[in-house]
Amino acid sequence: MEILNNNTVIADINSSAADRQGAVSEAFRFSDGDRRALYQTIFSRRDVRGQFLQDSIPESVLSRVLMAAHYAPSVGFMQPWNFVVIKSGETKQQVRRLFDKAHNEAAEMFPADKREVYRNLKLEGILEAPINICITCDKQRAGPVVVGRTHIPEMDVYSSVCAVQNLWLAARAEGLGLGWVSILDPLSLKELLEIPEGVVPVAYICLGYVSRFFDKPELQSAGWRPRLPLAELVNFERYGRPAGDDSGEKLLARISSDQQELETKGYQPGFVSAE
Numbered sequence: 546m547e548i549l550n551n552n553t554v555i556a557d558i559n560s561s562a563a564d565r566q567g568a569v570s571e572a573f574r575f576s577d578g579d580r581r582a583l584y585q586t587i588f589s590r591r592d593v594r595g596q597f598l599q600d601s602i603p604e605s606v607l608s609r610v611l612m613a614a615h616y617a618p619s620v621g622f623m624q625p626w627n628f629v630v631i632k633s634g635e636t637k638q639q640v641r642r643l644f645d646k647a648h649n650e651a652a653e654m655f656p657a658d659k660r661e662v663y664r665n666l667k668l669e670g671i672l673e674a675p676i677n678i679c680i681t682c683d684k685q686r687a688g689p690v691v692v693g694r695t696h697i698p699e700m701d702v703y704s705s706v707c708a709v710q711n712l713w714l715a716a717r718a719e720g721l722g723l724g725w726v727s728i729l730d731p732l733s734l735k736e737l738l739e740i741p742e743g744v745v746p747v748a749y750i751c752l753g754y755v756s757r758f759f760d761k762p763e764l765q766s767a768g769w770r771p772r773l774p775l776a777e778l779v780n781f782e783r784y785g786r787p788a789g790d791d792s793g794e795k796l797l798a799r800i801s802s803d804q805q806e807l808e809t810k811g812y813q814p815g816f817v818s819a820e
């Protein structure tokens with residue numbers, strides 16, 4: 546095996562398959578420290594609503610997290626997103642009014658015994674966050690026929706969601722909290738932000754430095770819903786089909802113990818093992 550650089554590996558045809566595999570995974574794998582940082586970002590990311598500080602976000606940081614969003618994957622490399630950055634208190638007030646209306650309507654949709662609990666959940670930080678951003682999807686960005694979007698038209702919106710997730714993770718790494726607010730009438734939001742025909746609002750987010758990040762999702766801590774056991778969601782060969790062999794069983798057992806550890810101790814550097 547000859548390793549030219551981090552991205553280019555030439556397999557030596559004389560080396561065994563096992564040697565080749567080992568060397569390839571070593572060549573492309575991040576260092577333990579970098580992998581730990583990545584998983585830490587993923588597991589410590591939270592949806593933030595109530596802990597925003599007023600501290601402003603430096604341009605350099607905002608530029609980085611927006612760049613992370615822009616380098617997300619997208620169907621046919623459409624890059625269908627725009628980012629409407631909102632700082633104006635007046636605009637935030639207007640969005641907050643849209644939220645209040647939708648939130649009241651939403652409360653009525655829940656069964657009576659959950660309605661009061663729902664009303665008391667804090668589900669946005671629109672006014673408290675120094676910056677709000679609306680991420681959109683321009684369905685016409687790459688013309689009418691797009692590589693990869695031919696049979697599933699929603700792929701463009703999914704691409705914008707990938708941008709949101711990149712932004713969310715980059716924000717966490719920067720120490721910024723991000724909260725996604727989806728309890729908004731999309732047509733009213735479009736009108737307010739002057740979003741043109743053919744472009745849909747995908748996410749309205751609140752962004753800012755925070756006083757703390759909770760260890761667990763607030764909806765989990767409030768007893769609204771538990772974290773589901775991953776092992777019950779991993780199927781084999783067909784949807785809903787359980788493990789049919791030893792290797793499947795072993796994977797599920799490993800998943801269960803990893804999750805048990807995460808839920809009881811929180812993310813620990815040992816989550817990233819040497820193998």
Ligand SMILES: Cc1cc2nc3c(=O)[nH]c(=O)nc-3n(C[C@H](O)[C@H](O)[C@H](O)COP(=O)(O)O)c2cc1C
Pocket residue numbers: 590591592593594667668669724725726727728761762763764765
């Ligand atoms: C598509 C989407 C929409 C969401 N909308 C809202 C929302 O309107 N209000 C809110 O408080 N949280 C919203 N959330 C955040 C979820 O409630 C949160 O991700 C979930 O409870 C898990 O918590 P965590 O993100 O802290 O891990 C949304 C999340 C996603 C992915």
